[in-house]
Amino acid sequence: MNLRAESDTPADVGLDWRHGFAALGPDFFTELRPAPLPRPHWVGTSPDVARLIGLDASWLQSDAALQAFTGNTLLAGSRPLASVYGGHQFGVWAGQLGDGRAILLGETAGGMEIQLKGAGRTPYSRMGDGRAVLRSSIREFLCSEAMHGLGIPTTRALCLSGSPAPVHREEPETAAVLTRVAPSFLRFGHFEHFAANGLHAQLQALADYTVDRYYPECRAAAERDVPPCAALLRAVSERTARLMAQWQAVGFCHGVMNTDNMSILGLSIDYGPFQFLDAFVPGHICNHSDAQGRYAYDRQPDVAYWNLLCLAQALLPLIGDPDLAMQALASYQATFSDEFMARMRAKLGLLEPRAEDAQLIDAILLLLARNAVDYPIFWRRLSHAVQRGDFQPVRDLFADGASLDPWLRSYAQRMACADPAPAANLMLASNPKYVLRKHLGEQAIRTAKQGDFSELQTLQRLLGRPFDEHPGYDAYAAFPPDWASAIEISCSS
Ligand SMILES: Nc1ncnc2c1ncn2[C@@H]1O[C@H](COP(=O)(O)OP(=O)(O)OP(=O)(O)O)[C@@H](O)[C@H]1O
Numbered sequence: 001m002n003l004r005a006e007s008d009t010p011a012d013v014g015l016d017w018r019h020g021f022a023a024l025g026p027d028f029f030t031e032l033r034p035a036p037l038p039r040p041h042w043v044g045t046s047p048d049v050a051r052l053i054g055l056d057a058s059w060l061q062s063d064a065a066l067q068a069f070t071g072n073t074l075l076a077g078s079r080p081l082a083s084v085y086g087g088h089q090f091g092v093w094a095g096q097l098g099d100g101r102a103i104l105l106g107e108t109a110g111g112m113e114i115q116l117k118g119a120g121r122t123p124y125s126r127m128g129d130g131r132a133v134l135r136s137s138i139r140e141f142l143c144s145e146a147m148h149g150l151g152i153p154t155t156r157a158l159c160l161s162g163s164p165a166p167v168h169r170e171e172p173e174t175a176a177v178l179t180r181v182a183p184s185f186l187r188f189g190h191f192e193h194f195a196a197n198g199l200h201a202q203l204q205a206l207a208d209y210t211v212d213r214y215y216p217e218c219r220a221a222a223e224r225d226v227p228p229c230a231a232l233l234r235a236v237s238e239r240t241a242r243l244m245a246q247w248q249a250v251g252f253c254h255g256v257m258n259t260d261n262m263s264i265l266g267l268s269i270d271y272g273p274f275q276f277l278d279a280f281v282p283g284h285i286c287n288h289s290d291a292q293g294r295y296a297y298d299r300q301p302d303v304a305y306w307n308l309l310c311l312a313q314a315l316l317p318l319i320g321d322p323d324l325a326m327q328a329l330a331s332y333q334a335t336f337s338d339e340f341m342a343r344m345r346a347k348l349g350l351l352e353p354r355a356e357d358a359q360l361i362d363a364i365l366l367l368l369a370r371n372a373v374d375y376p377i378f379w380r381r382l383s384h385a386v387q388r389g390d391f392q393p394v395r396d397l398f399a400d401g402a403s404l405d406p407w408l409r410s411y412a413q414r415m416a417c418a419d420p421a422p423a424a425n426l427m428l429a430s431n432p433k434y435v436l437r438k439h440l441g442e443q444a445i446r447t448a449k450q451g452d453f454s455e456l457q458t459l460q461r462l463l464g465r466p467f468d469e470h471p472g473y474d475a476y477a478a479f480p481p482d483w484a485s486a487i488e489i490s491c492s493s
């Protein structure tokens with residue numbers, strides 16, 4: 001088969017481009033073409049994301065789209081490049097990492113960057129092969145769209161293609177290319193790279209670009225005697241705090257919160273060894289490679305703050321005064337707490353805040369942890385219990401149902417004057433019925449490896465609207481099977 005990468009006329013699909021990042025110049029990236037991948041086939045597409053970037057959703061089904069988004073042909077007007085970044089991995093400065101396997105095609109006129117992950121080696125690939133495997137790409141495809149369905153800021157997934165090309169990880173696997181979309185793929189690690197190398201002019205240019213393009217309100221801060229970079233740090237810190245609150249409330253464990261996996265826009269990015277909690281185990285470690293539990297579920301808000309300290313350190317040459325940098329981070333904890341409380345109140349159906357809510361929330365989280373209760377099922381059952389006035393199905397989740405009764409009495413008192421209907425509606429819109437449990441992703445992977453993508457499509461549909469009932473699909477909202485606990489997810493992808 002002719003792989004066409006070097007020869008074909010670029011496919012013109014009417015996308016207008018503006019290439020904001022590329023305008024920064026060659027210190028920030030290397031221009032290169034994606035490496036061709038033989039005999040590609042579709043694994044999944046997202047018409048919603050196609051519409052988001054102004055792409056004809058029916059064209060997305062075509063062979064021309066398949067070739068373009070596998071990197072075998074170029075899209076007219078695109079300007080492929082791999083960017084350079086660094087990062088702290090598991091708390092240790094890892095030096096230059098850069099994008100070893102993601103190639104940015106450019107930015108659409110509508111302001112969305114399009115990136116191919118797994119599109120071949122780049123100058124930043126180090127020892128890697130530049131590829132991504134089908135297994136991990138399916139997890140990223142589904143989780144990106146699941147997070148969006150949950151209303152949590154995230155990179156999006158436009159499409160996923162597979163190929164019989166072999167890729168070696170712990171065992172032989174096959175290659176895949178994920179096309180993802182976000183306003184920007186800039187990470188804390190981009191700033192750290194230039195700071196660590198003393199490239200302050202480039203650091204300034206990157207910060208100016210980020211402020212002008214994504215945080216224009218930070219310029220106005222200069223008029224109030226706050227340097228724009230300090231205002232930027234504060235804005236990133238607050239977005240990150242809100243993201244952490246959303247992750248914690250929904251029971252999402254990222255698994256590899258290195259600074260190169262922290263988005264400068266506060267998006268969830270890099271769906272590697274992630275997991276949505278089944279049982280509520282606060283110290284749960286989802287990454288099999290994380291022996292110390294650095295990225296355990298309950299450590300995530302603190303890790304994010306540590307990562308923000310790294311960002312502050314990187315921006316210090318531009319901010320000048322360490323006190324100003326620390327002041328910029330000062331609102332992190334309060335922003336996290338406020339947002340977390342707001343999310344948990346919604347989960348409990350509490351329409352207006354009251355001082356005693358923190359106690360009610362702490363108490364239920366403690367009970368859930370002591371009894372290792374299934375986290376999504378607890379909240380969904382509680383929502384139905386409020387709706388129907390029957391709390392027995394909630395009590396049934398606890399080995400000793402009576403141990404929940406004192407809390408249920410406090411909760412009933414708190415809800416006493418409230419009309420249950422709006423409370424239940426809020427709860428049903430805040431407590432998803434469907435989350436991408438580890439075993440559901442695994443089922444979709446197993447069937448996809450046999451060439452059957454129906455399971456993936458079903459999950460895509462359910463997780464895209466996770467608060468809806470979807471009659472007939474209760475099995476996807478059930479307890480995990482016994483074999484789920486044996487699935488081990490590592491950094492290998
Ligand atoms: N197979 C590979 N070949 C080349 N580079 C790789 C490979 N796997 C990972 N890398 C690079 O190593 C760095 C750290 O990897 P990490 O697993 O955090 O990210 P990732 O999964 O590649 O992707 P992303 O963060 O873009 O979602 C990244 O910069 C990535 O480009």
Ligand SMILES: [Mg+2]
Pocket residue numbers: 260261270
């Ligand atoms: Mg990464």
